[in-house]
Amino acid sequence: MRMQAVSQENIRAFREAIQQSTRIAVVGHTHPDGDALGSCTALSLWLAGRGKAVSCIFPDTPADNLLFILSPDVKYVYFDADASAAEAAIRACDLIVQLDCNHFSRTEGLEPFLKASTARKILIDHHLNPDRESFDVVFSTPEISSASELLYWVLKAADGDFSTSPSAPLEMTEDLSCRAQSRHLMTIGTALMAGMTTDTNNFANSVFPSTFQMASELIAAGVNRDALLQQLYSSYRENRVRLMGYMQYEGLKVLPEGAAYMILTKDIMSRFDLREGESEGLVNVPLSIGAVKLSVLLKEDDGHFRVSVRSKKGTSAQQLAVRFFHGGGHENASGGKLFIGPDIANAQAAEAYVSNALKTFLG
Ligand SMILES: [Mn+2]
Structure with missing residues (x-):
């Protein structure tokens, strides 16, 4: 199965941009949701696994109930907590990959730095009306469940066996009462599954055949969906x-x-x-x-x-x-x-x- 939006030409440009860069900024939108956190975390892990120096940058600190999607192997920078670190990370990078948002304005305080940056820019998004002019490579598919799913197909096309790297097996701890432990096991596959699951409201909206295929492949690869659902929908406060x-x-x-x-x-x-x-x-x-x-x-x-x-x-x-x-x-x-x-x-x-x-x- 190959997603139509993931053209060979785009994949070639994606591969080339990554090969030619050393410091990469992965950027998500304001008030990051599960899809933004999942897709940005997954891409950051994938890039780190290829020896890149990665900063995963968000306009603001994520909500407590989504912190389990973060990986201790990723360097996160939040503009609301440390504006100068976010600015420095954007200034220092030679490639920017923006996920799950169609326009710089969705990054709030990061917008001026992203606009001013001369680094190459890639967009991977599923919202309507993307700002194509601001990016060198644009993966834009509105007919897909989530940015996490789109990234899944991009990574599969760019690197067939990504789901087993860098840290196999894909698993979350059974002890869900311990957030630190489950964080430690966040992997590319689990992060993508988390993003897709939250954006579809657990398979209720924007679900396509490709969405089930992604889920099926990730579960076969070892992603623990039960543990994920427990974290997402059965861990709230009274x-x-x-x-x-x-x-x-x-x-x-x-x-x-x-x-x-x-x-x-x-x-x-x-x-x-x-x-x-x-x-x-x-x-x-x-x-x-x-x-x-x-x-x-x-x-x-x-x-x-x-x-x-x-x-x-x-x-x-x-x-x-x-x-x-x-x-x-x-x-x-x-x-x-x-x-x-x-x-x-x-x-x-x-x-x-x-x-x-x-x-x-x-x-
Ligand atoms: Mn999304």
Whole structure:
């Protein structure tokens, strides 16, 4: 099986760029999710296995519940924790590989340094409308589950037996109560499986025949999917479950037009002592209602709301995000922002804005 998007020409250019470079920056997007962490970790391990000096750079520190995807064999740099280290790593590199984001702007504070860099640049991404002009080699496939899956096919085409290197066998510890132990066993295959699993919401969305094939091959190679699922979906704190219940009971608004929205304010987050990453998946819940085809979650941040949009097939989450929330992403899963000041007068005005946006969009 060969992914169509992984052309021989692109693979040749990918191989050549890596051969000709010694210091490589692997870059992911702001508020890194499982796919960003999984794909960037997997590529960093693969490059390190080929003797490259690699820095894996993110605009901000990952959420606690995703830290298990990190590998102790990778050097991570977070712009929010150490801006000068991130800048230095980008300045020093002779190759940049950006994963799981279609535009420099998705890297927030890293953007000016990436733009200024004269290093060769490779993009490996599955979002709509990639910024092709800014990259020398572009792997862009919107019809795929995740950046992790796309990277899997790229690495397979570039290096047939990558899944057994650098550290076989692919396995996670059975003792999942010990995060340090499971981190130690994070491998290329497990990182890619983690990224694909989170982006498909455990095989619920954006799943293609190639996705099952990747999963099948990785499980055959020894990736422990049970351990992965335990970490991803059965290791939350009680606070999250109570917050999810509260939001569904008190916070959910359903419009007759076939849309639903929820607003997660700072007040609610502090009442439930909610941490970054703990509202993951909440935006999907309203889509379980038959009449709801579009779901929006607003999450209050400093000076703006972070917006998540999900839709059923036939309704475009992406168009809503582009038209009303300065965002975009995938057809049925997009994100954006709602700015206090430019878009709405104050935080209390968010509800009227989102309600009107949904009515206009579906009306
Ligand atoms: Mn992704």
